[in-house]
Amino acid sequence: MNPAAFHGRLFGAGVSEAGAAAHAWWEGSRLAVQAGDAIHHADGASLQVEAAGFNLRQLKLSWNGADGSYNFFVEAEEDFSRLLSGAPESMKEAFAGAQSRRRSMGRRFSAAVAVYGAxxxxxxxxxxxxxxxxxxxxxxxxxxIPVHYEDRIGDLVLAQTRAQMKLIDSGPAYEAVQAIGKRLTAGSAYRYRWFIADRKDINAFAAPGGVIVVHAGLIAQTAQAEELAGVLAHEVAHVEQRHSLKNLMKTAGLSVLLSLVLGDWSGTALGNAAGKLTELKFSRDAETDADREGLRRLVDAGIAPHPMADFFSKLSSKESGMMPSMLATHPASAEREERLRSMIAALPAKQYAPLPFNWAEIKTSLNLPTARRQSLLAD
Ligand SMILES: [Zn+2]
Structure with a gap:
């Protein structure tokens, strides 16, 4: 074998889902990676390099080949030096950047995690x-798991969600969701991404890394912006307390743990689990925690908390023919509502300015059948 070759693990088209041991070498500015009998080539100009892996102890080289995308992970120190010494001049800067990021992240990690991952x-x-x-x-x-990783899981979930439902990301209702969301997440380490799903059923869900989706059907059932704010605050709490991440990892089980450890972000295991996110149920304790933390965020943001309880009681007493999907994931029991009301009652008295939206107009802009039916009745 080429003495300048470096070892790693290859993921991509035609390679087993768990990846394959491979070795690679530079041919001028071109990277050659051999796994088994197959040799893959990547043009230097098309190569992306970044720190990766469960504890960012690996360097990931990725490229798009003729038959799909590929990721090659290098982990051992001696392999790094061979990789770096042979790298084309034009790529040295990118490698040095990824390498220093890898080192600084590695230092920040606890020894326990390093042992676990490496x-x-x-x-x-x-x-x-x-x-x-x-x-x-x-x-x-x-x-x-660093926030940085969760952020990427969020991207994956978002891609899955987009494939499953139409997401509204413009217009007055979207702007309102954004504005309320911003107030609720001031100072957060997460990069929040807000969407309205163009769906009639009443639901909202939070994906790891700060992707929050609320159904248009839920907005149609709110009497005022503060009710929506209550729902969003609850979902934000699920993200901040990492309920969504834990749930996703538990549901997907070991395959997701494995892809996290291997740094395999293209992994279908995680993608499949992400697709089930709207059906995931949190434990009762997680729901209570999310209510408590959500309530705290509402109050800190200067948004009146009572409408949050109003909306949840509306959910549990709903007699419409529409089964709120949210009840499947967020059981709105009388007990829960009572707990929420007593938490609110225990808050110090405070004046809240109403949220600055023309809520009726915003709901109409979503142009939902429910909203239309209600306005017909009003006529
Ligand atoms: Zn919840």
Whole structure:
């Protein structure tokens, strides 16, 4: 084998989902990667390089080949030096940048995580996951995943969601959701992305990394902007407390853990799990926590909290023919509503300025059948 070759793991078209051991070398400005008998070539100009992997201890080279996209992960120090020394001049800067990011992230990581991600072999990791309580393991891992990673999971979920439903990302209702969302998330480490799904059923959900989707059908059922703010605050709390991330990891199970460890972001495992996000149910404790934290955010943002409870009570007493999908994921029991009302009652008295929207106009702009029916009745 070429003495200048460096080792790594290749993911992409025609390669097993778990990746394949591969070695690579430079041919001038071109990268050649060999996995088994197949040799893949990547033009230097089309190569992307970044720090990657569960604890950012790897360098990821990615490119688009004729038959699909490829990711090649390099992890060992001696492989880095061979990779860097042979790299074309034009790419040295990109490599140096990724390398220093990799090192600084690595330093910030706790030794425990480094051991988990780099030293423990994958079969052992799998065995451990089965032997230990998987739920606790997931919680432990989830607490240690940097926001940067969650952000990328959010991107994946967003792509899945777009494939499943039409997302509205302009117009007065969208602007209102954005404006309210901004107030609720001031100072957050997450990069929030707000969307309205063009769907009639009543639902809202939060994906890891700050992707929040609210159905137009939910907005149609709100009597005022503050009711929507209550729902959004609750969803924000799910993101901030990493409920969405933990849920996704638990549902997808080990395959997602594995793709996180391997840094395989194109992984279908995560993508498949992301597609189920609208059906994910949180535990009762998580719901109570999200109500409490959501309420705190509302009040901090200077938004009146009572309408949040009003909206949840409306949900539980709904007699419309439309089954609110939200009830499947957010059981709106009388007990929960009571708890929310007593949390609100315990808050210090405060004056809240109404949110500055013409709510009736905003709802009409969504042009939903429900909204139309209501206006016909009003006529
Ligand atoms: Zn919830």
């Amino acid at each position: 030293v423990i072999s994958l079969p052992l990791l799998l065995l451990l996951a089965f032997l230990l309580n998987i739920g606790h393991l997931v919680d432990w891992v989830a607490e240690k």
